[in-house]
Amino acid sequence: MSGLGTRRGRVMAAAAGGLLLAAVVGAVGYTVDTVKDADRTAGAPVWALPRASADREKENPATGLSGALVPYRTEGWTRGPDLGEFGADVSLSGAHAAALSKEALSDLPRTQRKEMEKEIDRRHITGVAMRSYATTGGFHDGEQTGAATLSIVLTRMNQGAARSGANGRNEVFEALDVFEAGPSIKGHKNARCYRLPGESDEELDIMFCTASRGDVLVSATAEGVRPFGAKDVAALLTEQLDRLGGTGEAV
Known part of the structure; x- marks a missing residue:
């Protein structure tokens, strides 16, 4: 297994062992190979948003939790790769999301699996909206960045569970020795980002x-070739949190 694969394995092991599942595990599993094999020629699109899809979004704008997701751009963050068995733009009911989350626990020991299944039920998930984005990179704020993909997952649950879920996930990353603090999210003190160390010799970040x-609960996962546009990811996440407003409703 590659160094990056090992790191990801350690993160997922930590998640399965103690981090409460608040989103559909595995549904945001776009692969490193998607970025590796993408055409990174300057100016060439990696994943293009079909015009028909863009037109449909204008005619039938998304509502509810999915309507709070940051829209695709014609330039910059366009439509990304599929999220597992789903498409690039996904909306699930709470019951469906909870069922898939429990299904993802199937490899855990029975006792641990049952405990986490009960915790999923206590979270009272009422809906999940997911969207993947892609960028070919370029020059942003005077810095060159490479191709990257980003997934954002919005999981609606009771407010206390959302807050503790975010804190718990951040504590897991804080405790791991394979990541360093990423960029801050302007205007959102409880938001945290963690990334591979800058001196890492990995081809991807x-x-x-x-x-x-x-x-x-808002979760974002970004992967890209170096030099990685961490600030661009942070800017999109800032926009996403701003769109949710202070109550979690779209604004």
């Missing part, structure tokens, strides 16, 4: 960000 906004 990866960054995880978590925050809560009202009754919504």
Whole structure:
């Protein structure tokens, strides 16, 4: 297993062992190979947003939790790769999301699995909205960045659970010795990002960000070739949290 794969394995092991599942595990599992194999020629699109899809979004704008997700751009963050078995833009009911979360626990020992299944039920998940984004990179704020993908997952649950879920996930990353603090999220003190160390010799970089906004837990995972546009990811996450408003409702 590669160094990056080992690191990811350690993170997922920590998540399965103690981090409460607040989003659909595995549904945001776009692979490193997606970025590796992408055409990174300057100016060439990695994943293009079909015009028909963009037109449909204008005619039938998303509502509810999915309506709070940051829209795709015609330039910059366009439509990304599929999220596991789903498409790039996903909305699930709470019951469906909880069922998939429990299904993802199938490899855990029975006692631990049952405990986490009960915790999922206590979270009272009422809905999940997920969207993946992609960028070919370029020059931003005078810095060159490489191609990258980003997934954002919004999970609606009771407000206390959203807050504790974000704090718990951040504590896990804080305790791991394979990540360093990422960029801050302007205006959102409870948001945290963690990424591979800058001196890492990995070809790809990866960054995880978590925050809560009202009754919504916000999780973001970004992967990209170096030089990695961490500031661009942080800017999009800032916009996402701003769109949710103080109560977790879209503004």
